[in-house]
Amino acid sequence: MNFAEIYLGIRKQSEQICAPLQPEDYVVQPIADVSPPKWHLGHTTWFFETFILLPYSPFYNVFNADYNFVFNSYYESVGKRVIRTDRGNLSRPSVNDIYAYRSYVDEAMLNLLATDISEEMLEVLLLGFNHEQQHQELLLTDIKYILGHNPLFPIYAEDYVEHTKITPVPNPMLHVAEGLYAIGHEGGGFCFDNELGRHQVYVNEFSISSTLVSNSEYQAFIADGGYQDFRHWHAEGWEWVNNFNITAPMYWYKLDGQWLHYTLAGLKPLQTDAPVSHVSYYEAYAFASWKSMRLPTEFEWEVAAQKMDWGERWEWTESAYLPYPGFNKAPGALGEYNGKFMVNQKVLRGASVATPAGHGRISYRNFFHPHLRWQYTGIRLAR
Structure with missing residues (x-):
């Protein structure tokens, strides 16, 4: 090498x-x-x-x-x-x-x-x-x-592509049997310390969507008054919505009755069959509640990952960012890399269109506070 x-x-x-x-x-x-x-x-x-x-x-x-x-x-x-x-x-x-x-x-x-x-x-x-x-x-x-957030909405690169089309599939839900599953990094190659400590986790029977939630699906949530119905929100999320007047994902704008969104290629008509992006955990949870479904745990996501396409959006999970069994911080400054952030954050799995090629892997654990949405964050549903 x-x-x-x-x-x-x-x-x-x-x-x-x-x-x-x-x-x-x-x-x-x-x-x-x-x-x-x-x-x-x-x-x-x-x-x-x-x-x-x-x-x-x-x-x-x-x-x-x-x-x-x-x-x-x-x-x-x-x-x-x-x-x-x-x-x-x-x-x-x-x-x-x-x-x-x-x-x-x-x-x-x-x-x-x-x-x-x-x-x-x-x-x-x-x-x-x-x-x-x-x-x-x-x-x-x-x-x-x-x-x-520049009022001129300048173009970064005219040919920049942020998404691909979501293609409907006949059986969108993948079934996963209950059982013990191994979680965490396995084998050679690089991983971060928060992926180490491969361990067994018992997972109940569940189903998970083979595709991400699309912009058109999220538009239906908005049209049905999802941002005005407290029943779908955590109390903290409902407070966030009202304090900051949140009515749509970040970068969405409704002008003359048409939804537009800002992309690195400039302000464009919303592509309805693209995966929704730039949503917070609060929004992901509320959308799942509106659909009478839920977000997967990070363990469910990892178990199912080999059977589904992933990598366009960082996917919010229902899991708190916590250490795996036996986690130890390395001595010195490099021990500060991940461990000290294991509080008040949610795990996201997968990768995004902005993730460098070869940098993603199934065991990768990203983490953000629930209100953040400037990353390419999306939604996958489970039940």
């Missing part, structure tokens, strides 16, 4: 995602959950500098000592940092500075990768690859939020 080629390919992909941007687009932070694109480019570079070059390249000199404060995300072990909500205030370092930083670190990384790699360093290197791929998905969804 040529790690230098893999490294360069991943690093170039991040920059290709940003290629359509104007310099002003790199700096914007409309909400706390959305980071400026240039921050993502700097943070992923800082990760390789901090966790690989500094410990494993004895003659490496940091590019700029102040960047640890600027680009550290949440690692308490690595020192103080700019608070998340202030990332959009960083007019400096400039975009050119960030690209110079990437070039500097890339050159040092390629020199290091030309030497013998220890097993210890390889483990961190693979984490770095996957970490940058996670940020590539965040780059796309953050760019969409930045452009999609």
Whole structure:
């Protein structure tokens, strides 16, 4: 395996995602959950500098000592940092500075990768690859939020495709027998620590949809007054709907009686046979209730995944984000990667159209707070 080629390919992909941007687009932070694109480019570079070059390249000199404060995300072990909500205030370092930083670190990384790699360093290197791929998905969804909340609805790329057509099937519900099933990462290959601890889970008999919920199905929920009927909502979700005047998925707009939605290809008529996207857990739960169904648990999803198509939307599950049996945080800063977020969040399974090729797998556990919907989140029903 040529790690230098893999490294360069991943690093170039991040920059290709940003290629359509104007310099002003790199700096914007409309909400706390959305980071400026240039921050993502700097943070992923800082990760390789901090966790690989500094410990494993004895003659490496940091590019700029102040960047640890600027680009550290949440690692308490690595020192103080700019608070998340202030990332959009960083007019400096400039975009050119960030690209110079990437070039500097890339050159040092390629020199290091030309030497013998220890097993210890390889483990961190693979984490770095996957970490940058996670940020590539965040780059796309953050760019969409930045452009999609611009009143001009600017086009990111005219040929960008966010969905495929949902084709109706004769028997849409897949039946799964009750029993004990193995859950968690199995075999070789990379996984995150929250996937480890393969274990047996008893699952009752259930059925799960072979397809995602479509935009037309969700339109019916809206037309039937779904956002005005408290009976379908958790109390917290109902409060969210009313406090923020939520009446449709994010990026949906009704103009002159026609539903439109903002995509990375611009503002378009709503494609009714595409999977619904950018919905919160609250909305997913309410829609399932309206259909007299429910969301699957993450264990049901994993058991059924081999029999269904997945990968266009991150799919909300009914499972809280909790550790698997025997979960242990790694020592040091890298132990902060997943474990400390295992509270007040819901698990999402699958992948999305923004997930880099080869980054998804059946055991992957994504997680978000229930109100968030800037990612490509969708709905699959169960009963």
